[in-house]
Amino acid sequence: MPATSTNEDFADAWQRRHGGLRPLGFMMRWAEAPHWVRIHALPESRRYPADAADRAELLRRQNAVAGDLLREGGAAFLVQSFWEAPDGGTPDTVVAGRAAAVSRWGLSVAFDFIVDEDPDQPIRWTVMARPVSWHSGAFDPLLLLVAAGDTAPTLFMSADTGAVFAPYDGGADLFWPDAAAQAAARERYRPWLSAHPHGL
Numbered sequence: 001m002p003a004t005s006t007n008e009d010f011a012d013a014w015q016r017r018h019g020g021l022r023p024l025g026f027m028m029r030w031a032e033a034p035h036w037v038r039i040h041a042l043p044e045s046r047r048y049p050a051d052a053a054d055r056a057e058l059l060r061r062q063n064a065v066a067g068d069l070l071r072e073g074g075a076a077f078l079v080q081s082f083w084e085a086p087d088g089g090t091p092d093t094v095v096a097g098r099a100a101a102v103s104r105w106g107l108s109v110a111f112d113f114i115v116d117e118d119p120d121q122p123i124r125w126t127v128m129a130r131p132v133s134w135h136s137g138a139f140d141p142l143l144l145l146v147a148a149g150d151t152a153p154t155l156f157m158s159a160d161t162g163a164v165f166a167p168y169d170g171g172a173d174l175f176w177p178d179a180a181a182q183a184a185a186r187e188r189y190r191p192w193l194s195a196h197p198h199g200l
Contacts, residue, residue, distance in 0.1 A: 010110050010131070011110050013157070013159060014110075014157065017157070018164075021033055022113060022115075023081060024081050024125075024166070025155055025164070025166025025167075025172075026166075028164065028166070028173065028175060033175050035177065035179060035181065037173075037174045037176065037182055037186055038193070038194060039065055040170065040171040040194055041058040041171045041172070042057060042058060043057070045194060045195075047170040048147070058147055061172075062147075063140075065165065065174055065185075065189065066134060066136075066139075066165045066172075067136050069163045069164070069174060070134035070156055071134065071158070071160075072136060073133055073135065074159070074160060075132075075133060075158070075159035075160060076131070076134045076156045076157060076159055077129050077130065077131055078105060078129065078154075078156055079129045079156070080105070080107060081125050081126065081152060081153050083123050083125050084124040101128050107128035107130050108128060108129070109126060110127045110128060110129040112126050113125050132156075134156065143167055147169055147170075153166075154166070154167060155167075161177040162177060163175060163177050163181075
């Protein structure tokens with residue numbers, strides 16, 4: 001997973017591709033980022049894997065869509081974001097997650113942003129990133145942590161197209177580079193889509 005860029009490059013690339021959107025899958029969806037498709041990680045829209053067969057199916061789906069978005073061997077950024085409470089306190093789980101982002105995944109701080117929906121309780125988010133090359137299977141340990149809800153909000157962004165793969169505990173939010181790619185993905189991954197009218 002060679003590093004060929006810097007986090008300054010990531011901050012610039014994110015701004016260029018996504019403007020004022022925040023680099024968290026759920027915030028991108030809330031902001032109605034264009035060309036979104038959601039897939040579910042398991043049959044019958046089950047949220048968590050129950051056994052080895054479920055974990056294998058989850059990884060098969062996640063690697064398939066990520067490879068489609070990011071391309072095998074494609075240059076990308078791995079990104080995780082961590083929040084800080086308004087009083088400056090941070091839960092132990094967030095502290096541990098941030099330490100793991102550095103020690104296990106090799107991330108470093110790219111930029112911060114503030115969410116101030118409640119002016120009396122603004123929340124600071126720290127975005128950490130590193131340049132990587134996407135290879136199917138290479139990030140399986142991380143994908144399983146995401147699937148279990150045991151790590152910070154995580155996404156990968158293609159350095160070439162700006163496409164975003166944002167796995168979560170239950171599936172993945174996919175942000176394609178254009179409407180044609182989005183439509184093709186909806187058809188290609190139709191069996192993995194939700195029956196919910198809004199695609200959730």
